[in-house]
Amino acid sequence: MNNELAYQYEQYKTANPKVRIRDAAKELGVTEAELVAVGPNNIRLRPAFEALLNEIPRLGYVMALTRNDYAVHERKGIYTEAHFTDKIGLVVNPEIDLRLFLFSWHSIFAVQEGDRKSIQFFAKNGEAIHKIYLTERSDFTAFAAILEKYQLLDTDQPIILSTDAQVLEASEDSQQEVDVAAFQKDWLALEDTHHFFAMLKKHKVERTKAMEIAPPGHSKAIAVEQLKAVLHQVSEKGIDIMVFIGNKGCIQIHSGKMEKLVQTGPWFNVLDSEFNMHLREDHIAATWLVRKPTVDGIVSSLEVFDATGELIVQFFGKRKPGIPESEDWRGVLTLLDA
Structure with a gap:
């Protein structure tokens, strides 16, 4: 020690x-x-x-x-x-829903x-x-x-292997000019939201850049207060949504309602009996309304980024493959189309 x-x-x-x-x-x-x-x-x-x-x-x-x-x-x-x-x-069940990346x-x-x-x-x-x-x-x-x-008996094993495991250096490829027309064509041809990351990788486009060059009508920058207004509507109307928060090794998902919303200083919180969320809003650099085509119709999300372009949180309407997006979720998003 x-x-x-x-x-x-x-x-x-x-x-x-x-x-x-x-x-x-x-x-x-x-x-x-x-x-x-x-x-x-x-x-x-x-x-x-x-x-x-x-x-x-x-x-x-x-x-x-x-x-x-x-x-x-x-x-x-x-x-x-x-x-x-x-x-x-x-790990998938209605309570604990995780995506694990052991790399x-x-x-x-x-x-x-x-x-x-x-x-x-x-x-x-x-x-x-x-x-x-x-x-x-x-x-x-x-x-x-x-x-x-x-219990690990060999306590001499190193605790830290790398000091920059989560730092991504900008490559020369990421600085290259993007073929916007080709990118937009592939966006419009999406059939599953899970294919979105592969599309970004194919075109060597960072996620925040993708929001800026999305096909017309498929992304819109919104303010933090607009995001919170939508979430308050979700709470008041009892709409089931999905909340994705993660890091490089794990993404954790809540599917269900968000009932008790509480502001504590810079933290915007959900304080429900089974689900809590704490969002540090003063470090939000960009928030986007994003629409992606799928075989089940358009899927809409609210995506929140920090100043480095890292994804902080995503909100979707609750759905499963084969089921169209809920009209209740689409309805509250019309607040952002004005």
Whole structure:
């Protein structure tokens, strides 16, 4: 253990008792994984990601947390079996809905913060990917058994492998002139929203640039206040939507209603019993209404970006393949067409 860092962290927490570990890590010039590693009650686990994820259903009712710099997604429920194809995995049920990308996953810790117990997954650069918190309804005996089974005995294994795992350098290709006509033609020919990323890659177009050169009528820049107005309408009308928040290693999805909306300083929050969202609106650089063709008709989304062009959060109307977009969702989006 890094005793000096452990001492610094304890001193920092004493002076800043309400600080989140992610923010403390930035202030101390280290990564979140390094601070977790010096926690006296924390246990490092073997990085058997697929096997361990398929033990999580034993825990019963838990809270899943996935975040990026400016948005947090918290969803309570019960995990079901994770299915993997190479390093890409899915956990899919009405409560816990995840897309997992194991390329950057590196370490796992069982964490105890006061009375809170969790299993936390970290990337090669020490940033948190996904966290699973026990609730009062969880199986604590199963939690103890998982820790005993997966505890890492070789504690000398490095916690950080790369300091820039999430930094994408602009390539020469990204600076090349885009064939806008060809790009728009491919956009209009889309048959599935899941093909959108492949289209961007084909044309070497960043997502925010794509919004700017989309076919007429298929993207529109909107203000943060307009975004919030739509979400308030969603809440008031009881419309089922989908909320996607993620990072390089995990995307977490909520499908359902958003009922209790609360503004707390710069944070725009959803504070429902099963789903919480925290969106840091003062770091939103761009928000777009986006329309993509599919075999089921147009699918509309609200997409929110930070100053670096990274996606913070996406909102869709709740739907499944083979089912057209809900008219209720389309109806509230007409607020943005004026």
